[in-house]
Amino acid sequence: SKVGIIGVPFDKGQRKAGVGEAPDIIRSAGLVNELQGLGLNVHDYGNVQYETASINVDNMPNLGDVAACTQKLSEMVQQSLRDGRRVLTIGGDHSIGIGSIDGHVKVDKDVAILWIDAHADLNTNKTSESGNVHGMPVALLASELADYWPYLPGMDWQQPIVSIRNVGYIGLRSVDRYERLVIEKFGITAFGMEDVERFGIHEVVNMALRKIDPDNNRSLHVSFDIDSLDPLEAPSTGTPVRGGLSLREGIHLMEDLYRTNRLNALDLVEVNPRIGDKKSVDFTVEAAIHIIQAGFGYSRRGLKVPEGITD
Numbered sequence: 310s311k312v313g314i315i316g317v318p319f320d321k322g323q324r325k326a327g328v329g330e331a332p333d334i335i336r337s338a339g340l341v342n343e344l345q346g347l348g349l350n351v352h353d354y355g356n357v358q359y360e361t362a363s364i365n366v367d368n369m370p371n372l373g374d375v376a377a378c379t380q381k382l383s384e385m386v387q388q389s390l391r392d393g394r395r396v397l398t399i400g401g402d403h404s405i406g407i408g409s410i411d412g413h414v415k416v417d418k419d420v421a422i423l424w425i426d427a428h429a430d431l432n433t434n435k436t437s438e439s440g441n442v443h444g445m446p447v448a449l450l451a452s453e454l455a456d457y458w459p460y461l462p463g464m465d466w467q468q469p470i471v472s473i474r475n476v477g478y479i480g481l482r483s484v485d486r487y488e489r490l491v492i493e494k495f496g497i498t499a500f501g502m503e504d505v506e507r508f509g510i511h512e513v514v515n516m517a518l519r520k521i522d523p524d525n526n527r528s529l530h531v532s533f534d535i536d537s538l539d540p541l542e543a544p545s546t547g548t549p550v551r552g553g554l555s556l557r558e559g560i561h562l563m564e565d566l567y568r569t570n571r572l573n574a575l576d577l578v579e580v581n582p583r584i585g586d587k588k589s590v591d592f593t594v595e596a597a598i599h600i601i602q603a604g605f606g607y608s609r610r611g612l613k614v615p616e617g618i619t620d
């Protein structure tokens with residue numbers, strides 16, 4: 310089967326330099342080789358390039374960059390899916406989820422999204438205390454929240470095309486007040502760390518899928534924020550929160566989703582190679598690669614012998 314890789318060296322959805330360097334660092338850690346080792350036909354579409362425009366909207370500095378970059382990313386994701394390639398988008402900060410999910414929905418329409426994150430990323434420019442757009446992508450995508458936004462110049466290409474009922478969270482442990490209000494008001498599928506403790510990751514994945522993909526027929530999109538993992542597992546990230554998923558839980562979740570055969574898009578975001586010492590960075594990149602591999606068919610039970618080879 311075929312996979313496309315898209316790098317998004319984008320860091321303007323938050324304030325810490327370095328997260329834009331992750332796509333090239335993750336590539337040079339041997340990503341393509343690892344994926345080819347799974348028997349995949351891999352094409353690297355390269356990094357998103359865009360021309361920035363300046364846009365002034367309250368509490369959204371850099372909206373011009375976010376708009377231009379995510380528009381290009383959406384087009385590249387559409388290209389990969391139309392080429393018959395499941396798509397791996399490597400960020401960059403989590404604002405790029407706007408573009409990757411937009412691209413997926415423009416090709417597949419019936420998409421269910423798993424947002425694996427310590428955070429809900431559900432702020433609007435009115436509720437955000439940080440003004441960081443990486444804390445807002447889900448709110449920009451959700452049709453039910455369209456009325457909570459002002460007109461956003463530069464974002465006309467992006468309609469709020471996802472129903473919040475098709476979004477499920479796993480890993481939450483740092484949810485802002487207004488985000489909680491929105492989750493409760495709309496009954497959003499949200500499994501926090503308490504639920505992982507209570508039910509275990511296997512059950513949590515099944516429960517999330519039953520809610521957002523009840524007929525087992527949607528195209529699945531995983532937006533994996535590396536800060537969903539515990540900082541002991543993935544220290545090099547901009548907004549770490551203690552008490553997160555183990556790498557084992559992350560891998561289990563990705564293996565389960567791969568086995569649905571409908572995992573068509575994976576975002577891996579928020580790795581910041583300028584945070585922590587070399588050991589921390591290598592460790593975080595390694596964790597990211599484990600998550601990606603599990604999402605594209607690596608199995609801890611061992612791989613199958615390729616078709617046609619019997620002894």
Ligand code: ARG
Nearest residue numbers: 403428432439441443444548
């Ligand atoms: N809720 C906080 C904010 O709005 C943190 C968001 C962190 N998001 C992320 N993608 N790491 O700024």
Ligand code: MN
Nearest residue numbers: 427428534536
């Ligand atoms: Mn996060």
Ligand code: MN
Nearest residue numbers: 510511561565
């Ligand atoms: Mn399982």
Ligand code: MN
Nearest residue numbers: 403426430534
């Ligand atoms: Mn996030």
